[in-house]
Amino acid sequence: MSYSTSQQTKNISLFKTLPFHLLIFAVLIVIWEMTNLYGFEDQIQADMIAPRPTNIVLAMLDIFIIDKTVWKHLISTFQKALLGASIGTAIGMGLAIAATLSLTFRKYIKPWIILLEATPRIAVGPIFVALLGFGLWSAVALAALVAFFGPFVNTFQGLMEIDEEAEEMFRSLGASRFQTFWKLRFASAMELISAGWKLATASAFGGALVAEFIQASEGMGVLIAQYVIMITMDYAFAGLLSVTIFGFILFKIMDYFDYRLIFWKNDYLLLKESEKRRKKAGIV
Amino acid sequence: MVATAKKAEDLSRFGQTVIEGKNVTKVFGETVTALEGANFDIQAGEFISLVGPSGCGKSTLLRLVAGLIEKTSGDVKVNDDLVTKPRTDIGMMFQKAVLLDWRTAIENVLLPSEMKHRITQEDKDKAMASLELVGLKGFEFHFPKQLSGGMQQRVALARLIQTGADIMLMDEPFGALDEFTRERLNVELMRIVGELKATTLFVTHNIQEAIYLADRVMVMTPRPGKIAEIIEVKFERPRDISIQTSREFNIIIEQVRDTLGSH
Amino acid sequence: MKLVSFLISFLKYSLSFIIVLALWEAYARYGGLNELFLPRPSKIGAKLYSLFVKVEVIEQGTIYWHFYATLAQMAIGFCYGMVIGNTLAVLAAFNETFRRYVAPYAVVFNVTPGIAVLPLIIAWFGFGWESKIALATLVCFFPPFINTLTGLLKKNDEAIELFQTIGASQSQYFWKQQLPNALPEIFAGTKLAITTALLGTIVAQFGSATEGVGILMQRFAFRLDMAGSFASLVTMAIMGLLVFTVAEVMDRRIVFWRDAKGLERASKKKQRKLMVNG
Numbered sequence: 001m002s003y004s005t006s007q008q009t010k011n012i013s014l015f016k017t018l019p020f021h022l023l024i025f026a027v028l029i030v031i032w033e034m035t036n037l038y039g040f041e042d043q044i045q046a047d048m049i050a051p052r053p054t055n056i057v058l059a060m061l062d063i064f065i066i067d068k069t070v071w072k073h074l075i076s077t078f079q080k081a082l083l084g085a086s087i088g089t090a091i092g093m094g095l096a097i098a099a100t101l102s103l104t105f106r107k108y109i110k111p112w113i114i115l116l117e118a119t120p121r122i123a124v125g126p127i128f129v130a131l132l133g134f135g136l137w138s139a140v141a142l143a144a145l146v147a148f149f150g151p152f153v154n155t156f157q158g159l160m161e162i163d164e165e166a167e168e169m170f171r172s173l174g175a176s177r178f179q180t181f182w183k184l185r186f187a188s189a190m191e192l193i194s195a196g197w198k199l200a201t202a203s204a205f206g207g208a209l210v211a212e213f214i215q216a217s218e219g220m221g222v223l224i225a226q227y228v229i230m231i232t233m234d235y236a237f238a239g240l241l242s243v244t245i246f247g248f249i250l251f252k253i254m255d256y257f258d259y260r261l262i263f264w265k266n267d268y269l270l271l272k273e274s275e276k277r278r279k280k281a282g283i284v
Numbered sequence: 285m286v287a288t289a290k291k292a293e294d295l296s297r298f299g300q301t302v303i304e305g306k307n308v309t310k311v312f313g314e315t316v317t318a319l320e321g322a323n324f325d326i327q328a329g330e331f332i333s334l335v336g337p338s339g340c341g342k343s344t345l346l347r348l349v350a351g352l353i354e355k356t357s358g359d360v361k362v363n364d365d366l367v368t369k370p371r372t373d374i375g376m377m378f379q380k381a382v383l384l385d386w387r388t389a390i391e392n393v394l395l396p397s398e399m400k401h402r403i404t405q406e407d408k409d410k411a412m413a414s415l416e417l418v419g420l421k422g423f424e425f426h427f428p429k430q431l432s433g434g435m436q437q438r439v440a441l442a443r444l445i446q447t448g449a450d451i452m453l454m455d456e457p458f459g460a461l462d463e464f465t466r467e468r469l470n471v472e473l474m475r476i477v478g479e480l481k482a483t484t485l486f487v488t489h490n491i492q493e494a495i496y497l498a499d500r501v502m503v504m505t506p507r508p509g510k511i512a513e514i515i516e517v518k519f520e521r522p523r524d525i526s527i528q529t530s531r532e533f534n535i536i537i538e539q540v541r542d543t544l545g546s547h
Numbered sequence: 548m549k550l551v552s553f554l555i556s557f558l559k560y561s562l563s564f565i566i567v568l569a570l571w572e573a574y575a576r577y578g579g580l581n582e583l584f585l586p587r588p589s590k591i592g593a594k595l596y597s598l599f600v601k602v603e604v605i606e607q608g609t610i611y612w613h614f615y616a617t618l619a620q621m622a623i624g625f626c627y628g629m630v631i632g633n634t635l636a637v638l639a640a641f642n643e644t645f646r647r648y649v650a651p652y653a654v655v656f657n658v659t660p661g662i663a664v665l666p667l668i669i670a671w672f673g674f675g676w677e678s679k680i681a682l683a684t685l686v687c688f689f690p691p692f693i694n695t696l697t698g699l700l701k702k703n704d705e706a707i708e709l710f711q712t713i714g715a716s717q718s719q720y721f722w723k724q725q726l727p728n729a730l731p732e733i734f735a736g737t738k739l740a741i742t743t744a745l746l747g748t749i750v751a752q753f754g755s756a757t758e759g760v761g762i763l764m765q766r767f768a769f770r771l772d773m774a775g776s777f778a779s780l781v782t783m784a785i786m787g788l789l790v791f792t793v794a795e796v797m798d799r800r801i802v803f804w805r806d807a808k809g810l811e812r813a814s815k816k817k818q819r820k821l822m823v824n825g
Contacts, residue, residue, distance in 0.1 A: 017647060024648055049671060108563040118787035119780070120746045123761060125753065126768035127776050131584055209662045214753050214765070221662065228666035236667055244659045251658070352708050370711035378705045385804045386727050388817050395723070396713040425817045427810045447713060 029053050051234035059238035070223065070242055077208050077220045078246070080136060084143020085204035089197060091144070092152035100159040100185070113152075121145050122210055129214045139211035139219065146207035150199030158189025158196075191265070194258045201254050205247055220246075301364075302328045302451060302483045303349055308358035310344050317508035318344040322358070324502065324511065326485070328450075331477060333494035333501045334487045335540065341509020342487045342502075346453050349485060350374055362451065375444035377457040381436035383428040389439045390415060390424040396447040407446075414442040417476060434465035441473070445480065452477070452484045459488065466490075467525065470497060478521060495536050496528055503543045513543045586773040594778040605775075606766060608758050614782065616758040617748055620676055621790070624683020625744040629737065631684070632691030639692075640699035653692055661686040661747055669754050679751040679759070686747035687740040694736025698729030731805060734798040741794045745787060760786065 033053050040046035047055075063070040099106040125142050132138035162185055170180045186193075212221030220243050227236035263269040303326040310319040319341035326332055334342040347353045348360050351371040360367040362374065375396075383392045390411050397407040415424055418438040428436055437457055444452060458466040474497060477484050488494050494501050498517050505512045515536060519527055527533050568588045574580045575587030582590075597603045598610040606613070635653060639646040665682055672678035703724070710720045752761030760783050767775030803809035 020648065021651070111560045111563060115784060115788075118791045119784040120742075120749050120787055122746055123749050123764060123780060123783050125750075126765040127773075127780070130768040130771060130776070206660045206662060209660050210750055210753070213662055213665065224663055225666045228670050231670075233667070233670065236670075240659065240663050240667065243663045244655065247660060248658050347708075350708075350712055352711060370714075372712065372714040374712060376709065376712045378709070380705055382705045382709045384724065384727065386730075388814065398723070399714050399716075399719060425814050425821070427804060427814055429804060429807075430810055430814065 048231060048233050051237055055234035056237045056241065059232075059235045060241065063235065063238055063242070070220075070239070073218055073220050073223045074242065074246055076136075076218045077139075077205075077212065077243075078250075080139035080208040080211070080219065081143055081201070081205045081250075083136075083140045084208055085147045085197075085200045087140065088144035088147030088204060089151040089200045092148040092150070092196070092200070093155045093193070095148075096152050096155035096159060099156055101181070117149065121149070122207065125207075125210050125214050129211060129216075134215050134217050139208045139216060142211040143204040143207035147200040147204035150203060151193070151196035154192045154196030154199065155189065158192030159185050162188060191262050194261055198251070198254045198258060201250060202247075205250065209243070300328045301325055302330075302362070303485070304359070304361040304364075305345075305349075306359040308345070308348060308360055309356050310341070310348060310353065311356045319348070320508040320510045322511050324514075326483060328483055329481050330499045331474075331484045331486065331497055333498035334485065334504060335489065335491055335494035335501060336504035336509075336512075336544065337489065337506055339506035339509065340504035341506070342504050343455055344509060345504075346455055346485060346487050350376055350453050372447070373449055374451040374453055375447040375449040377437070377440050377444055377452070377454040379456045379459045381428065381433075381440040383436055383439055383443075385428050388425045388427055389420060389431070389442075392428070392439055393442045393446050395443060411442070411446055414445040415439070417445065417479070418442045419472060432465075433461050434469055437461065437469065438472075441476065445476070450480065450482050452482050454484065454486045456487055456489065458493070459490075466493070471525065473497065474521070474523065491537055491540050492528060495533065495540070496523065501536070501540065503540050505544060513539075515539055583771065583773060586777055590774040591777045591781065594774040595781060598778060598782075606758065606763055610763075610782065613758050613760050613763050614786065616676075617745075617752070617760045618786065620679040620751075620759065621683055621741075621744045621748040624680045624748060625687055625741055627680065627684040628687035628740055628744060629691050632688040632736070632740065633695050633733075635688075636692050636695035636699065639696050646696075650696075653689060656685070657689040657693075662750055665751060665754050668751070674755045674757070678754065679748050679756065682751040683744040683747035687744040690739035690743060691733070691736040694732045694739070695729065698732025698736075699725060701728060701732075703728065730802050734802050738791075738794040738798060741790055742787070745790055749783065 032050060036046045036050050036052045040049070095109065099109060122142070124145060125138075128138040128141045128145075132141055166184055166188075167180065170184055175183070208219070209221040212219035213225060216222050220239060224236050224239040224243070227233070227239055259266065260269070263273050303324070305322050305324040308319060308322040309317070311317050318339075322341070322345060324332075324345075334345060336342050344353070348355055349362060349367065351362075351367045351369050351374075354368075362371060383389075384395070387395075390408075393411040393414055394403055394407060397403055397411070412424065415421065418441050420435060420438050420442065423431065423435065428439070431439065440457070458469050461469065470493060486494070486497055495515075495517055501515045501517060502511050503513045503515065504510065517536060519532070571580075571585070572588050575582060575585070580587070598605065602609050602611070608616075635649070639650055661682055664685060665678075668681050668685070669678045672681050706724050706728075707720070710724060715723070748759070749761035752759040753765055756762040760779055764776050764779035764783070767773075767779055799805075799809060803813045
């Protein structure tokens with residue numbers, strides 16, 4: 001009787017859908033494997049365009065467990081991303097806080113921000129590589145540059161958007177400017193700020209990889225490029241897979257921090273926190 | 285006017301049963317009995333208020349009549365015809381005006397006319413007349429966001445009139461408005477309904493509003509939802525706001541409160 | 548009058564630019580700035596002049612050629628990305644099974660950093676335009692997908708009920724309510740797609756290319772021709788601004804009901820139309 005717009009996604013538990021997910025995945029893998037074995041005239045061409053999943057798995061085993069080649073590169077990329085994200089976030093948040101507190105500052109950096117937003121920041125990569133060399137710092141610099149925008153925009157938006165009535169309440173309680181800033185603005189901005197951190201991590205990761213790709217001595221970008229040059233595509237795919245998995249884990253960690261930090265978004269955490277505070281106050 | 289001329293012929297239907305419900309029950313899922321054993325008989329030109337707290341089934345009853353949901357058991361008939369799917373011989377109004385933000389007021393009013401055929405000049409004239417009837421002359425080319433809540437609901441009403449349906453189903457249309465706007469719109473609504481000789485089912489949780497507007501008030505109670513009592517309101521029309529302070533009016537309020545309180 | 552106020556605000560904006568540029572130049576000339584790191588604005592300006600006005604030929608092409616090549620690659624990648632993203636979104640919006648089982652793969656594609664896939668793309672598509680377009684498509688299909696999907700799935704129970712009571716068909720509901728209602732989200736996705744496509748194109752050019760602003764910048768940088776690389780950067784900024792403005796304008800015009808000014812403009816237009824048609 002109603003339109004079939006399927007707007008309500010029935011909340012079928014993962015338990016029931018997982019078998020189907022696995023089934024579809026398995027089918028895709030099999031098709032892939034078959035395509036490699038029978039879909040091409042030339043086996044070499046086949047291995048270049050669509051390397052066998054089995055070979056990819058073997059390559060994964062090799063780089064992770066047998067030869068352990070991948071670890072050094074993963075750590076290198078991770079280091080660069082983390083450093084870059086931290087620096088970028090610090091700068092971004094610093095600028096955002098300054099812009100919130102000072103109207104003049106805000107007016108003067110606005111054009112620069114617009115310019116920065118329109119420019120593809122990642123394009124600065126070659127400049128950084130040329131100036132800072134093939135080592136750690138060009139990647140960190142690029143990662144920082146790419147990462148800073150998210151925290152800046154989010155922190156700024158979060159700090160600027162306050163409930164007028166809440167501000168009036170603080171004023172009526174005689175709060176100092178600093179107290180209002182810290183206890184009201186900053187606290188209510190936490191949700192956006194945390195989202196900004198997540199963005200920073202994601203962007204920094206990409207930024208580090210780009211720098212590595214342009215030119216670097218080590219890192220996942222370098223590794224994958226090497227494998228491609230050597231035309232060992234199964235290893236290249238393995239590298240790609242590692243990067244994806246690694247990135248995914250990183251995002252999930254950030255998600256978790258966000259989840260715990262902004263506990264009031266989630267009913268269950270709210271309950272736990274409420275109990276925790278009650279215990280702390282000595283009232284059971 | 286175009287609108288009223290058409291409705292003149294409906295005088296002949298006076299006294300006829302237009303909406304009928306026999307032992308209507310609606311159960312959601314397996315456990316939620318939204319409405320149980322409802323019996324109602326509504327005649328042409330009547331204004332019926334459905335009043336009660338949340339969960340009493342008033343919105344459910346309305347939607348059953350509209351054909352938006354299916355009954356679990358019992359019979360619902362509109363114009364002597366069993367209700368099985370959404371009906372176009374009724375017009376609906378909701379708590380939100382549900383206007384399309386990207387269309388002007390008049391384009392919103394014309395929406396029902398677009399459904400079955402291309403818009404004709406006659407449709408456009410009718411739409412302009414409907415907007416004038418609801419007091420929005422001069423605002424035809426305004427967008428919903430440029431209008432106040434009360435005005436948006438007027439557009440929704442004009443759209444309802446455009447459908448040409450003489451059965452109006454309204455689900456707390458003034459619930460989101462402030463007291464003053466609501467009062468004003470209540471008066472307007474009665475005038476318009478009177479002019480169109482429409483049969484109206486009006487859902488509200490505001491007892492005063494329910495009694496002020498209606499010929500009969502169906503008082504509904506929750507858990508499970510049912511029609512507890514049907515009270516007649518015998519004030520003459522047109523009704524002035526001042527009747528709300530009269531003794532008779534307050535007696536009816538007490539009656540309604542009693543029914544609601546004891547359940 | 549409007550022109551004067553526009554010029555004044557323009558001047559106000561550029562004030563901070565002018566100040567910074569002046570300080571920068573002074574530092575370079577008299578302060579001992581290591582121009583290997585940061586060439587002076589006048590040198591960058593001279594390079595820009597040479598590229599744009601004297602139409603110097605660089606890397607077998609003029610700056611206009613490189614500009615055009617990059618824009619073209621971006622545009623094509625953007626189109627592909629939009630088609631793929633929006634098609635997937637529509638399919639996912641109307642089919643719950645599709646949504647549940649295919650959407651995760653789209654997310655996986657998104658989580659994979661485009662740059663990591665680049666070597667593979669180059670191996671598959673070669674060094675020419677195809678690889679740039681391919682990467683642009685890959686990185687920019689996700690924003691339209693997720694945004695259009697979100698827009699189409701917006702809950703609107705009462706609108707559905709309304710349309711049912713006026714006798715609308717499923718298709719009428721889609722075209723008259725669901726789709727227009729999703730336009731704000733669709734355009735948000737489009738704006739993201741266009742900026743991401745530009746990014747993807749430039750990054751792909753770093754891999755290897757014969758033309759394009761990205762490879763130009765890289766060549767300059769590696770030759771330590773800093774004025775040149777900064778000039779390329781400025782060119783890219785111009786490109787970015789251009790692209791961003793086009794997207795913004797389209798957004799403002801088509802999704803006009805988002806702000807008061809747009810509403811007023813549209814309302815007046817409708818009234819004028821009535822006057823003309825009578």
